[in-house]
Amino acid sequence: xxxxxxxxxxxxxxxxxxxxxxxxLRCLMGQDYEDFELIICDNASTDxxxxxxxxxxxxxxxxxxxxxxxxxxxxxxxxxxxxxxxxEFFKWASHDDECYPSLVRRCLETFxxxxxxTVLVYSQTEIIDGAGQVKFFSPESLNASSPRPCLRLANVxxxxxxxxxxxxxxxxxxxxxxxLMGSIEADHVLLHELALLGxxxxxxxxxxxxxxHPRNATNITRTPQELLAWHDPxxxxxxxxxxHWERVYIEYLKAVRRTPxxxxxxxxxxxxxxxxxxWRRLLRWSGPFRHRIGLHQRKHVAGIRPSETT
Numbered sequence: 513x514x515x516x517x518x519x520x521x522x523x524x525x526x527x528x529x530x531x532x533x534x535x536x537l538r539c540l541m542g543q544d545y546e547d548f549e550l551i552i553c554d555n556a557s558t559d560x561x562x563x564x565x566x567x568x569x570x571x572x573x574x575x576x577x578x579x580x581x582x583x584x585x586x587x588x589x590x591x592x593x594x595x596x597x598x599x600e601f602f603k604w605a606s607h608d609d610e611c612y613p614s615l616v617r618r619c620l621e622t623f624x625x626x627x628x629x630t631v632l633v634y635s636q637t638e639i640i641d642g643a644g645q646v647k648f649f650s651p652e653s654l655n656a657s658s659p660r661p662c663l664r665l666a667n668v669x670x671x672x673x674x675x676x677x678x679x680x681x682x683x684x685x686x687x688x689x690x691x692l693m694g695s696i697e698a699d700h701v702l703l704h705e706l707a708l709l710g711x712x713x714x715x716x717x718x719x720x721x722x723x724x725h726p727r728n729a730t731n732i733t734r735t736p737q738e739l740l741a742w743h744d745p746x747x748x749x750x751x752x753x754x755x756h757w758e759r760v761y762i763e764y765l766k767a768v769r770r771t772p773x774x775x776x777x778x779x780x781x782x783x784x785x786x787x788x789x790x791w792r793r794l795l796r797w798s799g800p801f802r803h804r805i806g807l808h809q810r811k812h813v814a815g816i817r818p819s820e821t822t
Contacts, residue, residue: 523593631710634680
């Protein structure tokens, strides 16, 4: 008799992650919900990653370790762990992040009591440094639980910054509808695509710890070509003509085009992408100016001339 698939599949793609990997694995294997499999795809690491993975796999039968013969790129490796998954629900895990023991259980409980159309449940997040010290709490709160796809999309367009919501628990059937990880701002594009498919619900407590350190992808990739090569080595020589965020907006529009929506809803979603995206950029660009104006006004009301302060 074939073994019953686990309820949850956790996919951990990794490349040269030996510094933080043991702690990430301990966090995952210490979850108080135990009906899961952990799929590790090693992207041809050249450090101690393989030895660490094999050591953990030998101690726990829920761990499956795969090693790519060559580096297939970050997006290819992220997609591979999902393609190997068997669970009704799926969670990506980063080799350098941490999660609290109740994360998976709390996400599944939220799925059970939430709308049937919920596709993603995630928790509030704290940002930690390389030593594990909390730097600040993430301000990202997507508020994307509306039954209207266009409103969910607008909220994610406006509020998403770290895209750490994607490291919650996802309904596998919904994830199969998407294009998975692509080659530009892959996590943000996929998060927007999921928002078009169903509700994204936030657990109002911190259960996830996102690590920011010098070896993060955003710190080691500089040019558009470097970023493309990091996602997909086969695109290392591809020429880039449009500015970065305009290329991202095109991917958002592609997501709207391929998602099963009614005609009117699709038109509204098409309009939301440029309207909200450029409005957010305007707010960001004008932020320092608005801050200076606001500070000047507050000082003036208080009877203090700007020249009297530093």
